[in-house]
Amino acid sequence: MKDQVQSPIGSVSSLAPGQARDAAHGFSWWGPSPDQARKTTVGKPKGLTDKTTTMKEAVHEYVKDGINLAIGGFVNTRPPVAIVHEIIRKGAKDLTLSFQSNSICPELLAGAMLLDPQHLSIKRVELAWWGYEVIGIAPLFRHLCASGMIELDDYTNYGMSARFKAAAMGLEFLPVRDHGGTDMELVNRGKMIESPFTGRNTYLVPACYPDVGILNVTAADKHGNCRIFGAHCTCPEIAMAASHCIVSTETLISLDSIRNYPNLTEIPYTAVDAVVEQPFASYPGACYGNYWFDMEHILLFRNASEEFRRTGNSDALKEYYDRYVFSCETHDDFLSKIPYRTLRRIREMDGGQPIILT
């Protein structure tokens, strides 16, 4: 039995004893504690300074071995691909990844680990979903799981969002209305309690305080005030939850614009440490108002991944990384290998959704 208070999940569950997370083992934060995270934020200068930098400098400054790295976006929507490419070039070991649903970003990190675990490795993942939706399952995730190479901690999409939100609020946990009565109640790090007011069973998810959040946004000023058009996903919560936040922005806008429409600021400058202006920073993912996702390029990477999973042959995967990641100094180098017609087509497929940059 994991905890004293529980739903009747024990009467349905197929999990063998020993698969449930051991409550007696005690709870630990997979990243900074709330107190440490607050201390980091308190210790930062809060001036409206210029935080623009290069991707290389931003990643080298904040992405270290052993950190909890939160990935923004949602599946193929606004994934922070440019930042992930730079993290792969730099290398980082024993990462904890945290996200709700993502596709190519964790897959790219997983592929880098499978090609050279001495350069980059993932120790554990707290997540809701890892796949490509219409394009298919994530082959490298499946491979890592089947090989028992990563520790897993499963929540729902709301659960992961609420966990980031709790951290953004400076809390230790949030009560939610899901997970209870499922096997996630047994295996994840949440806990069922009786409501102190009514005695009714209520599930608590522990806050997720990442060391570093990585996001791509529609527009930001040089101080880190961010606007997001299209689905916000869980980007504002991740930025506010993380001790440090690296933001790529499709375009830089002025502080005057920000001050004209302060209601449009989804992430305030105090939550952002580095701003990198980078058009097509989510490519081959999508960015509302700018471009749709490029299914062909995602398939190119996924097919190489699937070949590795099925045959163990990593030639195609290695070729992908050599061509599109390691031989590039910058995201612009990567983009220069994508045909102009492709970029033009995905821009047209976005249909020019209205966004406010003034």
Place this chain on the structure above:
Amino acid sequence: MTEYSPFEMIAFTGSRILTDNTTVFVGTGLPIIASIHAQLTHAPGLAMIFEAGPLAPMLTMGMPLSVGDTRACHKACYLKGLSSVFELTQRGHADFAFIGGAQIDMYGNVNSTFEGGSYQSPKTRFPGSGGAGAMAANCERSIIIMALEPRRFTPKLDFLTSIGFGDGSPGYREKSGVLGSGPYRVITNEALFGFDDETRRMTLLEVQRGKTADDIQRKVGFELLISPNLGEMPEPSEVDLKLLREECDPEGYFLARKLR
């Protein structure tokens, strides 16, 4: 006789279940197609909710291929993020949810996490809960789409990801802290199922023309209840098929697939 594919039957049946002036929380693929078809026919006041953020978008740019993509957000009435839409479900704003998965049991519990092996070392790991676990918990009624095969309609799930009626006991959902009323329908191309009010067990409501209850039972790994008013599944008309093929999924991403 009108020729239709298994996926067209599922989409048509999904549409049939939805009612006008309600909201439906949708995932990629058949749920979106079913909802567009409903909007174009009997439910013009139906609004879709997508988990990345939008409520009531206008899907005039084509069918979304991702629940957060530009097409899914186009001209929405309300567009924030995951927290906002899932909090809408907790507060009672989502009438229906469409979910799917790899396995389902007789109480409408669904597995979308793994099959075989153990949780930390699964033989076949699936993508995970995603939104499904939260939708099954807190949208008022969940509609589950599943291929009719014995290995999927199983007596025992390898992992319970999305809550149905649990072990079938009357207070299971309340003791689990969830709010929605639970599984409402299970759609396959050959049969439509509901759940018995007393026992909360899966009940065969309708079979495809030419099929019998025995045919369906043979493809289900647990004992079904059979409705005393067992009916025949209505089939899509020429007009329905034209809408499905030309308006709902003109690029054929989902309807043109072959059943494995």
